[in-house]
Amino acid sequence: MSDPRTNATMKHGKEQHALTNGRLLARNVVWNLLSQSAPMAAAVLTIPVLIAGIGTDRFGVFTLAWMVLGYFSLFDLGLGRALTKMVAEKLGRGLEQELPNLVGTALSLMMILGLLGTVSIVLISPSLVSHILKIPPEIQRESLYAFYMMAASLPFVISTAGLRGVMEAHQRFGKINVVRTVIGLYSLIGPVLVLPFSRSLVPVVAVVFVGRLVSWAIHMVLCLRTLPNLARGFAIRTELIGPLITFGGWMTLTNIINPLMVQMDRFAVGALISTAAVAYYTTPYELVTKFWFFSNAILGVMFPAFATSFVNDRERTALFFGRTVKYVFLILFPLTLGAVTLAPEVLTLWLGGDFARQSTYVMQCLALGVFLNGLAQVPSALIQGVGRPDLTFKLHMLELFPYLITAWFLIRGYGITGAALAWTARTALDLVLFFWGGRQILPECKETIRRLSWGLAGTLPLIGLGALPLGLAWRVAYLTVIMAAAPILIWQRILGTEEKNVLLNRFVNAWSRRFQHRAVAGLAVRTAAEATQSPLG
Structure with a gap:
């Protein structure tokens, strides 16, 4: 007779392997890429129209309102990330029957915390609009209403992240990415469609607000279909609060620090220079950070895979880590080199000569920072996925005060170019610290770090050469030579035997x-x- 425990173990092992199957992970990465490609293309077309329609001051306020919403999303106390990690971990251990109570508790807490965040934004918005930010008096009233609407959407934004996390832990990326694509297109195209009727911020933000409500409703339906018993679990189970808050508490501290380092530069530009300068800085930032949609597409899939595999198979986790670093590097390097080399022409064609004169150096510097930060996100996802968000917070704390001081002096001395220099210097430090942390968590990743070090030693000078102020013909020729040589180098020095065999087959x-x-x-x-x-x- 077969042992029931042996059968259960074998079944659990098959289910765990199914959740970390290479083909499934690759397919889900493709889903993530497709879901972000359409909004990215739409952004290239709609942002210039929106800037022309509402003006640089209103557009600057619009981006600042988004940043306030993003920063106050920390009111989820890290529960969104904690929920994804804990659901993936329970799936890895075969404890699916515990999911409804866990998910119901987390989502209930997230809605409550979101409401507290709404109240906080409403209370500080008048001071932000009237005193802290240099917003022209004629648009202060509509700016205040824009901040209020962003505040009202916060509970739905926070809980939507939790709902999406549940689906991602189950590796159900197909449907949620269809929703993400549709809502992303709506959020970009909708404000532009308002312009023939009004150039005020109020209807522009109202369109985005409605999209957030619709997105929440659809994600809730999808989550209920994935966990049919979830409807009975929408109550706070006190015994589950502790584990959620413990993990989420460290994530909250990280979420407080991280926006200060990623987004505070734009607030400093707005406070020290002007809201128009925010537009000149934010626009190239928004362009080059779209490169992250490649790394985010990969890491969104790999975060739950790290959590699921680390429970029982660390060698598999190390394999995932090495390949993730490799693929992120191979994707981001050519994008970064192209952005640095052709920055003046890209900005001129997209936004005109004035933007190009103001923002070329900013774009080149930020593109390098995006490359370095995209690589640093891999060990960050590993550290959090295996349950050590405290280490993430500690590493960020080592960066925070040196960065803030550096940013302050560079912005005062060199304007938006100084802001970009400070931001990129921080990403370099981020890269070093997080790969060190990844090695402490997973010593098996030592070889991956060694290979990355050699790769950066060879590619960073190439990116620097692309920024030289040469004629367009010389820069295009240089870019062509590098891109032509890259496939040969990748095949000979970077791809492993198994990867070569897969491609050949x-x-x-x-x-x-x-x-x-x-x-x-x-x-x-x-x-x-x-x-x-x-x-x-």
Whole structure:
């Protein structure tokens, strides 16, 4: 007779492997990429129209309102990330029956905390609009209403992240990415459609607010379909609060610090220079940080995979980590080199000569920072996924005060270019600290870090050469040479034997299928010709 415990263990092992299957993870990464590609393309078209329609001051306020909303999302106390990690961990251990109570408790807490965040934003908005930010008096009233609407959406924004996290822990990326795509397009196109009727911030923000409500409702329906028993679990279970708050508390501290380092530069620009300068700084920032949609697409899938695999198979976790670093590097490097080399032309074509003169150096510097930060996000996801958010917070604290002091002096001395320099210097320190932390958590990743060090030693000078103020023809020629040589170097020095075999097999299979299709088509043609020539034809 078979042992029931042995059968259960085998079943659990198969379920865990299914959640970290390479093909499933790759397919989900593709889903993430597709869901962000359409909004990214739409942003290129709609942002210039929106700036022209509402003006740089209103657009600056619009981006600042978004940053306030993002910063106050820390009122979830880290429960969104904690929920994703704990759901993935329970799936890895075969404890699916515990999920409804866990998810219901987390979502209930997130809604309550979101309401507290709404009240906080409403209370500070008058001071922000009237005194702290240099907003022109003629648009202060509509700016205040814009902040109020952003505040009202906070509970839904916070709980939507929790709902999405539950689906991601189950590796159900297909449907949630369809929703993300539709809502993302709506949030970009909707404000532009308002412009023929009004150039005020109020209807522009109202359109975005409605989109957030619709997104929340759809995610709730999808989550209930994934966990049918969840409707009975929408109550706060006191015994589950402790584990959620313990993990989430460290995440909250990280969420307090991280926006200070990622977004405070724009507030400093607005306070020390002007809201118009915020637009000149934020616009290239928004362009180059879109590169993160590649790394975020990968890490959104790998975060729950790290949590699920680390429970029982650390060698598998190390394999995932190494490949994730490699793929993020291979994706971000050519994008960064292209952005640095062609920054003046890109800004001129997109936003005009004035923006190009003001923002070229900013874009080049920020592009390098995005490259470094995208790599640092991999060990950050690992550290959090295996349950050490306290280490993330401690590493950020080492960066915070040196960065704030550096940013203050550089912004005062060099304006928005100084802000970009300070931000990029911080990302370099971020990279070093987080890979050190990743090695402490997972010593098996030592070889990955060594390879990355050599890779950066070779590629950072190439990026620097791309920023030289040469003629367009020289820069295009340089970019062409590097891009032509890159595939050879990748094949010889970066890809492993297994990865080469996979690519070769797919290439051979693709050509084999193409040859078979041609052979079948040729046989059909010959058969038809013979039938036509036959007396019976």
